[in-house]
Amino acid sequence: MAPASAAASSAAIELLQSHSLTTLVQRELERRILAGELEPGAKLTEEDIAGTLNVSRGPVREAFRALEQAGLVRTEKNRGVFVRQVSVEDADEIYEVRAGLDELIGRLLAARIQPGQLVELRELLKKMQKAARAKSVDAYYPLNVRFHDRLAEFTGNRTLVAHYRRLVNELHLYRRETLARGADSFPISTREHAEIVDALARRDCDRAGKLMYEHAIESRARLHAALEK
Amino acid sequence: MAPASAAASSAAIELLQSHSLTTLVQRELERRILAGELEPGAKLTEEDIAGTLNVSRGPVREAFRALEQAGLVRTEKNRGVFVRQVSVEDADEIYEVRAGLDELIGRLLAARIQPGQLVELRELLKKMQKAARAKSVDAYYPLNVRFHDRLAEFTGNRTLVAHYRRLVNELHLYRRETLARGADSFPISTREHAEIVDALARRDCDRAGKLMYEHAIESRARLHAALEK
């Protein structure tokens, strides 16, 4: 077999080996929840989902247990599974923890960041500034998420990334709920982002950590302010 | 019905409502893994566990999915489920994140701690000093775990507690593995603990945070040193 073809089939094999129906159902439900196709509070009926995805209830139930542990759904025995609703109080808690992890990310990353990673961050920064000038929330939001996700990834600490992503997912759920209530603000945080990248470039650990922490706290304040309106 | 009896039966009802076989299996497996009855790397055969706990394979499989998400087991498709093995590199990552959360705990708690909570911490401190003098690792270790767990709980942030506990569980798994290899050291950290409580009592947020962070980093160093022997 030719090398290219061998690599392709090796990838296909790995796909089959890791993807049970359970993981596929889990991934699909996660996507639908985060995309807002399944709104917070919505009831997830086993048979409906099983029918939609053409599988039996077993894998669906297993996926539910995983999603429950991931904080995306809530289970009530004999009553059903519901998309998790994140209250303001919950969101405050989550933001508080996220601020702690962000500070850690800033501090660790300032000590380890690679030149190529700085280039990528600055490119993202440019795109975000462009979206901000165009006042396009739809363009800005995913870039912002990506920017912070890359920061976490660049630390090289997979445990950190996993915990960080879980928090971001839960906050995403909160944003879903506030969006549904019509409250949305344009996050004017490009200045803060630029300062963070500068501190990282200077390898100033304490400053980068502090900036990241404050950025998270201010994100929370921005969302609160938007809710007041 | 008498009030006392009503309360008791209400508790019993709640027990039945929340405890499906899946959650019971999950809890029992978690207990056995953390207690070391199931060693890291051990294979968990569905039918064996189902037979031992007198349930069918369904609830066992669901519990597996939850434990997988909790980081306590690892699943290989068509091969089985294994108790997670935490490598030195994994443990380093986890300690790094734990240090970040500990710093956050110290900072938050210094601003919020209640007098009664300080009393409880000082009582724990006394017991730990007693165990340290007696050089009893078996007495010291659970007290140490409890001390840190209470610190997390006292912040009142349930999200923080959940993430913290997950990290501690994973580190517990690492300790299991090193214990099996005969490496164990007596953690001489009573001095650090006392300093932390003092900083909390003085409501010195920055100091408490810094002490907590350094304490976690030094715990890692101690475990590394023990491994070298």
Add this chain to the structure above:
DNA sequence: TGATTACAGATTGTTGACAATCTACAAACT
């Protein structure tokens, strides 16, 4: 003899069926 293939047993992945529980609506009672 060493490597490869074929097979048997064991284990996991998935499904469908049955039992237990809940929800909603209608009938009966005060």
Add this chain to the structure above:
DNA sequence: AGTTTGTAGATTGTCAACAATCTGTAATCA
């Protein structure tokens, strides 16, 4: 009329059987 009780339908919890896959051993071949 309003509340309670009873019943039917729907949904979840659990189980057992079947299909697919893996592992180890024995037979086969160079």
